[in-house]
Amino acid sequence: MPLITDPFFYAVAIPAVLLLGVSKSGFGAGFGSLAVPMMALAVTVPQAAAILMPVLLLMDVLGMAAFRKNVDRRLLRFLIPFGLLGIVVGALLFRALDARVVAGIVGGFTLLFLAQRLLFPPHPDSPPPPKWLGALLTLTSGFTSFIAHAGGPPINAYVIPLRLSPLVFTGTLAFFFFFINLAKWMPYAWLGLLDVRNMTTSLALLPFAPLGVWVGVRIAHRIKPLVFYRMLYAGMFLTGIKLLWDAFR
Numbered sequence: 001m002p003l004i005t006d007p008f009f010y011a012v013a014i015p016a017v018l019l020l021g022v023s024k025s026g027f028g029a030g031f032g033s034l035a036v037p038m039m040a041l042a043v044t045v046p047q048a049a050a051i052l053m054p055v056l057l058l059m060d061v062l063g064m065a066a067f068r069k070n071v072d073r074r075l076l077r078f079l080i081p082f083g084l085l086g087i088v089v090g091a092l093l094f095r096a097l098d099a100r101v102v103a104g105i106v107g108g109f110t111l112l113f114l115a116q117r118l119l120f121p122p123h124p125d126s127p128p129p130p131k132w133l134g135a136l137l138t139l140t141s142g143f144t145s146f147i148a149h150a151g152g153p154p155i156n157a158y159v160i161p162l163r164l165s166p167l168v169f170t171g172t173l174a175f176f177f178f179f180i181n182l183a184k185w186m187p188y189a190w191l192g193l194l195d196v197r198n199m200t201t202s203l204a205l206l207p208f209a210p211l212g213v214w215v216g217v218r219i220a221h222r223i224k225p226l227v228f229y230r231m232l233y234a235g236m237f238l239t240g241i242k243l244l245w246d247a248f249r
Contacts, residue, residue: 004201009042017055017205021212022219023152023235024059024174034235036148037103037242045103046094049149050193053184054202055209056149060178062213067171072164076175079155082135083180086142086151091187094147100247103148107243109140110153110236126161134158145180146187150243153236166223 004010016038023035039048137158145151155176159169188194223231 002196002200003204004043004197006042009039009201010204012038012041013051013205014208017052017208018212018215020052020055021059021209021214022216024056024063024177024213024216034239034242036150037246040246045148046191046193047198049147050188050195050198051202051205052149053181053188053194054199055205056177056181058206058209059213060174060181062210063170063174064178066213066217067167067174070165070167070171071175072168072172075159075162076172078131078134079138079172079176080179082138083142083145083151083155083176084183086139086144087146087180087183087187089139090143090146091191093143094187094191097147103150103243104247105144107240107245107247109157110240110243113153113157114233114237114240129158129161142180145177146184150239151177151180153239156236 016035019038020035035052036045036048039051043051137154141151141153141155144154155173159173164172185194
């Protein structure tokens with residue numbers, strides 16, 4: 001049958017899709033990087049990433065519609081080219097890299113960034129990160145997004161210090177990840193990941209995508225900036241721990 005029927009898969013996949021929806025519309029991918037590791041409890045990382053492709057496309061469209069007036073277009077023009085370059089690197093190295101290695105790199109980087117923010121908190125008059133660092137982190141985001149839809153932590157490490165408002169932060173990253181995720185379709189097809197079974201399973205999960213986005217939009221419009229960033233840090237911490245666990249277990 002061209003559909004995954006294992007009940008355990010849906011027990012982890014449905015919460016993962018809901019969490020991804022909340023992340024897409026409310027917390028700029030802070031929690032969303034947990035989706036593939038959660039689904040990897042039941043299927044392989046490449047299969048989980050492929051199943052999420054149509055779900056991500058729908059969430060991206062809904063997120064852009066919700067935050068179309070809250071976008072830093074200048075920042076977006078800077079981010080997109082480097083993110084697309086990361087997609088190219090990810091596609092070329094996909095078969096050579098073990099998913100656990102990528103998980104360990106992303107998890108370790110995420111926790112190091114959080115430790116730096118907590119031990120050396122920025123001052124209100126701190127300058128923004130240099131452009132060369134933003135380019136490197138955005139390229140890394142495109143790469144880790146291609147491998148395991150884990151592009152949130154690297155891009156957050158650059159965008160968070162810019163101190164955008166919650167709505168502009170979320171809207172800008174919603175548009176960024178729309179272009180990044182759209183660029184993945186041809187390489188994923190080239191790698192043979194978009195087979196009938198994965199796409200049919202994705203359609204079964206699709207109805208849960210709007211629910212997660214709706215919850216995230218309501219939160220993003222009502223949450224205070226201080227609480228927003230604290231929850232973003234919490235999501236990144238959980239992501240880092242889970243990815244390191246996947247790397248070393």
